Amino acid sequence: MTTLLDMTPPAAAPHIAPTHAAAHANPEPRPSAHLKLWRPSRVFITKAARDSDVAARARRVGAELGAEIIELKGNAVRGLKGESERETYRRAKTSIAIVNAPPSALRFQPIPPSADFRLDLARGCPAHCQYCYLAGSLSGPPITRAYANLDEIFAAVPNFIGQGKITSASETRAHEGTTFEASCYTDPLGIEHLTGGLERAITWFGQQSEAGLRFTTKYARVDDLLGLPHNGRTRVRFSVNAEDITRRFEGGTAKLADRLAAMGRMARAGYPVGLTIAPIMPIENWQAGYGALIRDAGIALPEDADVTVELITHRFTPGSREVLLSWYPGTSLEMDPAVRSEKRNKFGGRKFVYRREMMREMKAWFTDTIARELPNGAVLYWT
Numbered sequence: 001m002t003t004l005l006d007m008t009p010p011a012a013a014p015h016i017a018p019t020h021a022a023a024h025a026n027p028e029p030r031p032s033a034h035l036k037l038w039r040p041s042r043v044f045i046t047k048a049a050r051d052s053d054v055a056a057r058a059r060r061v062g063a064e065l066g067a068e069i070i071e072l073k074g075n076a077v078r079g080l081k082g083e084s085e086r087e088t089y090r091r092a093k094t095s096i097a098i099v100n101a102p103p104s105a106l107r108f109q110p111i112p113p114s115a116d117f118r119l120d121l122a123r124g125c126p127a128h129c130q131y132c133y134l135a136g137s138l139s140g141p142p143i144t145r146a147y148a149n150l151d152e153i154f155a156a157v158p159n160f161i162g163q164g165k166i167t168s169a170s171e172t173r174a175h176e177g178t179t180f181e182a183s184c185y186t187d188p189l190g191i192e193h194l195t196g197g198l199e200r201a202i203t204w205f206g207q208q209s210e211a212g213l214r215f216t217t218k219y220a221r222v223d224d225l226l227g228l229p230h231n232g233r234t235r236v237r238f239s240v241n242a243e244d245i246t247r248r249f250e251g252g253t254a255k256l257a258d259r260l261a262a263m264g265r266m267a268r269a270g271y272p273v274g275l276t277i278a279p280i281m282p283i284e285n286w287q288a289g290y291g292a293l294i295r296d297a298g299i300a301l302p303e304d305a306d307v308t309v310e311l312i313t314h315r316f317t318p319g320s321r322e323v324l325l326s327w328y329p330g331t332s333l334e335m336d337p338a339v340r341s342e343k344r345n346k347f348g349g350r351k352f353v354y355r356r357e358m359m360r361e362m363k364a365w366f367t368d369t370i371a372r373e374l375p376n377g378a379v380l381y382w383t
């Protein structure tokens with residue numbers, strides 16, 4: 001039997017990023033055996049989830065990858081607290097727990113502007129992005145908790161059909177049906193080898209005529225998704241940025257060239273795809289960096305690709321800033337309230353965004369450049 005370890009090359013295997021010329025010459029990129037898998041140090045299996053398929057896979061794959069498998073007597077995951085914040089972060093980010101989603105996760109919440117509802121397959125993510133969207137929104141040490149009661153989660157979907165305010169209520173997007181976003185609190189492809197949750201979700205949504213699944217990822221190992229009976233009901237978006245930003249701030253994720261190649265492969269397998277360009281930052285020479293990104297995305301895609309584009313600028317809250325500075329004290333990421341505009345939501349929450357003139361300039365530039373370089377890319381929103 002081929003195991004995941006068999007598919008992983010020795011650490012010394014050279015990684016050759018495709019160039020423009022190579023991408024043109026080889027429109028079918030090679031399989032992703034050269035991509036590194038996330039290797040957790042610990043796999044916790046909770047009592048409630050221990051007989052599930054997800055737990056069986058996590059046990060098997062975790063052991064193949066050298067993780068310690070910890071069978072818990074109850075459902076609380078303990079032992080993550082280290083002597084310092086840094087140590088707690090390190091222990092949590094190298095652990096995954098297989099748990100049952102709580103009842104609240106079956107009451108799907110609206111998630112504008114991306115989709116009608118949020119459908120979580122997991123909460124937490126093994127990557128180390130220095131601007132992480134999860135900072136400040138999940139409580140406790142940042143362990144990844146993958147949900148095992150997937151059948152219960154899918155069984156709740158019909159209760160929400162036709163009730164959304166985004167795709168369900170949109171003339172141009174109504175054909176997508178009621179949409180469910182699976183990457184609000186995790187990167188589901190980053191843990192797929194351990195859980196199989198995406199495979200189950202894509203196959204389940206493939207049998208639906210009125211519902212669609214969406215997820216976005218900074219990973220690129222898509223081989224196991226290519227042949228699934230998705231029936232066009234799952235839109236896979238790749239979260240990308242100017243290469244300089246991906247290198248500086250997105251630890252533990254796939255290289256940009258590999259994400260774009262994976263997008264091309266998914267499009268050729270008939271999936272609707274997308275680019276989530278986020279978080280957009282006006283770094284030095286930002287037009288050059290983002291211009292190369294948009295051009296490379298166009299090169300990676302087949303001509304008939306069904307592709308959407310989501311444009312999200314960088315923002316932070318006082319809470320996320322504090323958490324991120326404790327996780328990444330040496331970061332060079334700009335999080336200076338003094339150079340930002342402050343916005344308040346209806347509950348009094350504060351966030352810091354770029355100033356209006358900068359937002360206007362960037363929005364106009366992205367709109368023009370996408371229209372020119374990626375003409376079949378439908379821009380869904382700018383925020």
Ligand code: SF4
Nearest residue numbers: 125127128129132133
């Ligand atoms: S991939 Fe997304 S969820 Fe994971 S660390 Fe990066 S920003 Fe956070």
